[in-house]
Structures are given as C-alpha cells and as structure tokens.
Amino acid sequence: MTLVEEHHRVAPEVEAGVRREHAGATWFQLASATSRAHHELDDARRGHDDHALRCALDRHTVLEQLLAEATEQLHPPH
Known part of the structure; x- marks a missing residue:
C-alpha cells in the first residue's frame, strides 16, 4: 500500500x-x-487514467474494509 x-x-x-x-x-x-477490485485497480494504474484510478481505489478501499469487518465477525479478537 x-x-x-x-x-x-x-x-x-x-x-x-x-x-x-x-x-x-x-x-x-x-x-x-x-x-477483482484489486485487479481493476492495477489495470487503472497501468492505464494512466486519473478518474478511473480514483474510482478503482475508492471501490478497493471500501471492499477491503468490508472484508476486514467480515473477518472480524468470523474471528473476533479475544
């Protein structure tokens, strides 16, 4: 990151x-x-399109947070 x-x-x-x-x-x-969002982010980086990069980064950021929240629900800290 x-x-x-x-x-x-x-x-x-x-x-x-x-x-x-x-x-x-x-x-x-x-x-x-x-x-998938990670691959889209990589593609946007290579494409040098600032708008596409921002959109892909936004999506990836939120999905990573959702995944972290889901992981915490499955494996709560002790």
Whole structure:
C-alpha cells in the first residue's frame, strides 16, 4: 500500500453505494469482489487514467474494509 492509498478518503456516497451493493455478502463473496477490485485497480494504474484510478481505489478501499469487518465477525479478537 502506498502512502496515498493509506491516507485515501472515500466519499461517503461512494462508500454507501459499495456497501449497498455488497450488503449480505458472505466472506467468500467479499474476498472475491476485493480480489477483482484489486485487479481493476492495477489495470487503472497501468492505464494512466486519473478518474478511473480514483474510482478503482475508492471501490478497493471500501471492499477491503468490508472484508476486514467480515473477518472480524468470523474471528473476533479475544
């Protein structure tokens, strides 16, 4: 993760949309969606399209958070 990605802020409406899109998804579905988003992010980086890169980064960021939340539900800290 780059410094830019680490401090990336997703617009609330974008986050809400991704969360709605994946509401009720299983851990495996979230992992699959996160993996696809990662590949889309890599493609956008190579394409040198700033708008596509921001959109892909937003999506990937929210999906990583959803996956982390789902993982924590499955394996709560002691």
